[in-house]
Amino acid sequence: MAVTRDECQALDAEDPLKDFREEFSLPPGVIYLLGNSLGALPRRTPERVAHTVETEWGVHLGASWNSAGWWDLPQTTGDRIAPLIGARPGDVLAGDSTSVNIFKAVTAALPLRPGRRVIVSDLDNFPTDRYVVEGAARALGPYEIRDIGSAPGANGGTLEAALGDDVALVLLSHVDYRTGAMRDMAAVTAQVHAAGALMIWDLCHSAGVVPVEMGEVDLAVGCTYKYLNGGPGAPAYIYVAPRHQEAVHNVVSGWHGHAAPFAFEPSYRPAPGVRRFAVGSPPVLSYAALGASLDIWERVDMAAVRAKSVALTSLFIELTDELCPDLALVTPRDPAGRGSQVSYRHADGYPVVRALADRGVVGDYREPEIIRFGFAPLYLRHVDVYDAATTLAEVLGKELWRDERYSRRLAVT
């Protein structure tokens, strides 16, 4: 073996992020490689949520809209997310789901490019991005959706071929949810701007694990329940470049985005800046959980996270290359070209993932034929990577996944 288990333990002992593992409540006997889907529970989240439920709600009730800062949660939470995506406080608003924020971002951006009637989307994006673009195009349309990417229907189209003076905006994922491939955000943004179009980034699979800089980006959206550990369905966020903030309109124009929400004026008048992208009453309990995880994240050095992410994913690829030479890697080998996940193609990927889970290694399966492993540097160790790779080798080498109890497909995976 290129590296031994003892050597992995030695690497863990020197890991500058090692103490963060204690901040999380991890299930016993499990190597959790699904932090790219739902991040682990921070140890202090339960008490924070309990305080919000029992004291802020139970005792102070409606007064907490002021006294506990509930009203401002979309902004104060957005301010805390901002440094994690290379944005300034004031330019990010937390709220709603990622899908709702994609809708708000796309419908806000399209009117900035009147006359241009094409939206470029990537069929390799997570599907909701494309689905929501369809809805937004239908609402504000007619718009043509020009697909790029490797999936059927895109005809292998590249971004370069898709760009033209008819393109209003481009919506792409920074890190591909299936392959883990990462785009050069600044270069692609410049390419899109050179064609006169606007650039919207989906940061779901990069925030919290890859250093991100908003730079010249126009708008961006992302979620907080993956690497950021905000909890299931935690509030998503939207970033709007300062140069666009006073020009864009939120078509989902609810009272929380009004300039004077308690004046109860008869007509909508947008709040200054990103606050106009607030809509209705925020799900306060979900913000409480996210707040507890952001307490951890504000102490994290993102450069150290990236370095460890590269180390862990490289180690997993190296071990798997050696132990499972027939397994087809679909994630870029160059660390600069990937996020924090490693994916393989396997015709029987679903039973493989289930057999692994039965042995305490939790990854997941995505159509078509993709097995995915996410590496969350705050709570995963080198030794976990070693054990996961050897378990994968055992499952594949002994064909343990052929056991019929792994073949049944669940409705949701």
Added chain:
Amino acid sequence: MAVTRDECQALDAEDPLKDFREEFSLPPGVIYLLGNSLGALPRRTPERVAHTVETEWGVHLGASWNSAGWWDLPQTTGDRIAPLIGARPGDVLAGDSTSVNIFKAVTAALPLRPGRRVIVSDLDNFPTDRYVVEGAARALGPYEIRDIGSAPGANGGTLEAALGDDVALVLLSHVDYRTGAMRDMAAVTAQVHAAGALMIWDLCHSAGVVPVEMGEVDLAVGCTYKYLNGGPGAPAYIYVAPRHQEAVHNVVSGWHGHAAPFAFEPSYRPAPGVRRFAVGSPPVLSYAALGASLDIWERVDMAAVRAKSVALTSLFIELTDELCPDLALVTPRDPAGRGSQVSYRHADGYPVVRALADRGVVGDYREPEIIRFGFAPLYLRHVDVYDAATTLAEVLGKELWRDERYSRRLAVT
């Protein structure tokens, strides 16, 4: 006095709903007349939320999307709300905020009446209803918004005068958030249908306190954090009449509303029925809290709730008539014409409300000059109403609200 405190206690002893008070955790020394804004905390909510955080999330992690039913929460929660609004399970979906649901409802309904380019809205609606109509009209427009109601700008317009063969839909509140006035839902729906338009009801101030029947209603929306005790920012809901469900389109077309969300198809294909109004990942912790309150609500007889609501509001009006004869009631005296709140006009309403709160009686203030008291029959007693009315009389009679510490206006009330 028309009634004594002892007589109120006797009424409480005979109250068929009296045991429900024990289901709630009420702050000591407070008479909470703001359940129309944020309902009180059910006693069992903290343990339910803690279970979701610590076990479903902390231990089972992503597997809970299946095993704990997270994926289906919008539908299963909607099914439990349905009987509270006189709808059938399967016709209600819980999720997002009320404002987002108004957007989804209005944009879904408008294409059902092609050629009709007018939306009738009520300037006495809660402002977000009108604000969101503006956004929806802008997205799908051009549409004219024809205002009715008593507020400036509506010119006193009535629904009858506003209806015509150019009207696509009408959006009204069942119970007015300021005055507590209640419309006859069936009669108004019939009137709107006679003009060929669609009817959307906002049930925020009626669900959980007034018996509601969907009958011929086309679409409806509402929240669950007021009388339904779901917690701050709890999921809202949308009702779609069965006859429209396959015809309507959700422009916010996220993957949770897709017919086969895990097939990751390239294009959006709506799920059957109301499920298509799901958008992104549901804020699971907020659903957990709502689930605990719905455990209470499924044991409640709505006729008994309405009877007690009428008794409590009538008692408050009667006592205040006697003790504060100069106070101007803005709520209909006929119980059939009001929901479960009682409002008065007072030029110094804001300091009055603050002076009351200082004495343990929590109501609220709404522009312009409205003091509001909501009566939640599950946890309020006749004796609370008595004590609230006598406290109000003392604050007004002794002009205690003139104390300068009550005059400062907070940013959010």
